[in-house]
Amino acid sequence: MNFKLTDLNSFEDNIRREWALTNGLGSYAGSSVIGAHNRTHQGYLIASLRSPVMRYLFFSKTNEKVTIGNNVYDFTTAQYKGRQRICGQTYLKEFNYDGTVCYTYEIPGMTIKKHISLVYGLNRCAIGYEIINNTDSATFTVTPLLNYREHSGSSTIDDLKFTIFREDTGFSLIPDANPNIRTYISVSDGILKDRESLYEADMELQTEVDNEVAGLDCHFTPFDIEIAVPANSSKRISLICDVIPASAGIVSRITPDTAFDIIDAQLKRVSKIIANSGLKDDFGQALAVAADQFITQRESTGYSTVLAGLPWFTDWGRDTMIAFTGLTLCTGRFNEAHDILLTFAKYCHNGLIPNMFPDNGQKPLYNTADASLWYFYAVYKYLMYTGNSDDYDFIYKEIYPSLKEIISAYKNGTDFSIYMDEDYLIHAGSGLDQVTWMDVRVGDWVATPRHGKPVEINALWYNAICIMDFLSAKFGENDTEYKVLSEKVRSSFIAKFWNPNAGCLYDVVDETPDDSIRPNQIYAVSLPFTMLDHDMEKSIVNVVKNKLYVGCGLRSLDPEHKDYHPIYIGSLSKRDHAYHQGTAWGFLLGGFITAYVKVNGSDKKAADEALKLLEPVKDHLYHNCIGSICEIFDGDSPHNGRGCYAQAWSVGEVLRCYFEDILPFKTRA
Known part of the structure; x- marks a missing residue:
């Protein structure tokens, strides 16, 4: 699926149009459609050193220029301190995104296409240049910009200290800050030229400036790569960046087609994702390809997980359960769905599933009241989409005990003031704890406390009880406990949450109901099992739509x-x-x-x-x-x-x- 943009000359209009690529390990690449970075979380290879965390910028970007006689055409597009801009995007004629990225530049007598792709399952970035030269002989110069920093930070010149190695196919760097890792740049053509300036200083990142920080970054630029382009010729050039252990052997020699083989493999992978989804229209296919960017491996568990968002989030329990159906089930990725459900069951603790996963020996964080209830929703959806006997056996053996644990914990009380009150509704949160998705806290200031009985928590509670009633019958338990409890919850919910004056639901019920009109009430209508009559539901939808x-x-x-x-x-x-x-x-x-x-x-x-x-x-x-x-x-x-x-x-x-x-x-x- 291609996205073509016609008006690329404007720096201002396009600097916030971005692209992203991922590799299934938590690593990613990204920039803007005009080639200028606008945030710290951008670069051609931001590699996860412990999937999907420990993400570091290694390979920021490449700048290119063409020299024909006395004419120099510089494609560099960037902003520097004080909003000083180099506007190489004036040569940019087309930007395409199809699971890989392609910039097309045109100058008199020459077209240059710059393809970018990551390699799925490896910390490797491929850049393939296609040059069609219908004029005199030329020199094509590529300048790699390198770094080593945590992906949400920034570098000064003093931070960028490396040991440099010239290699047969290019060069490699080992950062002083981490002698165990190596960045290897290999190229299929050209010669290395030492640069007078080793640094690209004070690159200004506009999104960071908007966020009222300096937004300045620096990069290491030890070499130019100069490539001869004969008159009236076509040429392919491959440039590969690998992030590998410092002790690893030399990367194998590349050919002009190496990057293009990588790009073709990625395009075939994208085609397979689309075919597997069964989606036939452009919108659905675009979403299926977008969904793939979030599904990754977690080294600490050995299973698939879901990145909550690019570029800075890792995996979060609540986000995973809400995104689960669309990302895995609607796209036919049932194996990953199986892994995700199993992972959370293994980490269930005191009736709670993790809000954040463990890394480097740390314990999971469980500060969420809704993730465990969304887990029921994900399990139910999994069975509705798969639904054969093996899937029910898997749920019964591996997942059902955790579901029972969650129900028991919520009924009898668990951490973070989560408990079923005398009215059978769920109370959650107290003090500084933020346990719903509206969870901002700065120091001792809580933006949206929502302590008490939040509306979506109780809609999810009813839904979870009904799912347990469904499963207990399916598994031959024939226990009326869940049906009886669901009726008690339903009766209390309607009595406590319906706000007749506004024609919708209170957001939180406590000593004084919170009549703020918020979107959380929509789940009392949209979940598989709901409690309200049609007129109430329609009124809620109308209020939410209008407000x-x-x-x-x-x-x-x-x-x-x-x-x-x-x-x-x-x-x-x-x-x-x-x-x-x-x-x-x-x-x-x-x-x-x-x-x-x-x-x-x-x-x-x-x-x-x-x-x-x-x-x-x-x-x-x-x-x-x-x-x-x-x-x-x-x-x-x-x-x-x-x-x-x-x-x-x-x-x-x-x-x-x-x-x-x-x-x-x-x-x-």
């Missing part, structure tokens, strides 16, 4: 509320104040679309209307991170994408609702 829907997401708070923050930008403190106080979230669209189709008849007309509600998402695929969906959006128009430029639950939930609630009706007359 919170903004195209690519739902606002986290009614804009008429006194605490509403319209824009997510600036310092961390400013952003934290806005994060759950007006900022719109992409993942919430999934529950909203499901609820919308449900209350409007679950027919073709409702599905067609829902598809129109997703039109802004289709357009969004060409902005921010090309082919993916942002974590969050400004609450006020124009609803700019913010936060992670590609978010697992945003992609997963849009794909799920599209697959489950819209596509089935598109095939009907």
Whole structure:
């Protein structure tokens, strides 16, 4: 699937249009569509040294120029301290993304294509240059920019100290800061030329500047690679960057086709992902390819897991369970789904599944009330999509004991003030604990406490009990406990949460109900098992649509509320104040679309209307991170994408609702 952009000359318009590639290990690559970096989390190879964590920038980018006689055409595109810009994008005619990346540059008499790909399962980046020269002989110069720093940091010149080795195929570097690792640059053609300046200093990253930090970075540039291009000729050049142990042997010699073989393999892999999903239209296929970027291996467990978002998140329990159906089941990736469910069962503790996984001997963090309840949803969906006897056997033997443990813990009380109260509803959180997805805390300041009985926690609680009733019958237990409990929860939920004055649900029930209009109530309509009558459900959907829907997401708070923050930008403190106080979230669209189709008849007309509600998402695929969906959006128009430029639950939930609630009706007359 290709994304073509026609107007690439404008630096300002395109610097925030980004791309990302991943390799299944937690490593990634990314930049902007014009080739200029705009954030610290960008580079051609940011390698995970312990999948999917310990991510370090090794290979920042390459700059290119062509010299023909006295004419020099410099393709370098970058911003430097004080918004000084080098605008090589004026030669850029096309940018394509299809699971790999291609920049096409044109100068008089010459076309240069620059392809970029990562290798799945390896910390290797391939760059393939295709040059068509219809003019005089020329020199094509490539300058690699290298680094060694944690991916969310920045480097000064003093940080960039390396031992340099000239190799038969290029050169390698070992950073003083980590003598156990080597960056190896190999090239199929050209000669190394020592550079007078060893550093590219004060690269300014505009997204970081927007966040009110200096946003300056430096890179190590020991060599230019000069390649002769004869007159009236065509040429292929391969450049490979490997991150390997310092003690590893020399990387094998490459040929002009090496990078292109890697690119072809990646394109075949993308084609297989699309074919396996069974999705036939461009939108669905784009989401299936986007979903692949989040599924990765975790070294500490030996199983598949889900990166919550690019570029900085690792795997989170809540995010994984919400994204699970769209990322794995709608795309036919049942083996990965199996692994993910098994992993969380193994780490269940006191009836809680991890909010974050262990690394380097650390214990998991369990500070979440909803992840365990979303786990029931994921298990149920897994069986609905797979559903053969072997799958039920797997759930019964490996997962069902953990589900029983969770129900018991929530009934009798567990950590973080999570317990079933006398009214059979779940209480969660106290003090400084933030255990719902609205979890911002800065020091002793809690942005959205939501302590008490949050609406989505109790909607999920009812759903989990009903799933246990379904499973217990399936497994021959014929226990009426769950059915009786579900009726008690249903009765209390309606009595406590329905707000007749607003025609929707309270967000949190405690001593005084919180009547803030937030999106959490949508799950009382969208989950497989729900408690409300049709009129209540339709009223909730209408309130959410009128107050919170903004195209690519739902606002986290009614804009008429006194605490509403319209824009997510600036310092961390400013952003934290806005994060759950007006900022719109992409993942919430999934529950909203499901609820919308449900209350409007679950027919073709409702599905067609829902598809129109997703039109802004289709357009969004060409902005921010090309082919993916942002974590969050400004609450006020124009609803700019913010936060992670590609978010697992945003992609997963849009794909799920599209697959489950819209596509089935598109095939009907």
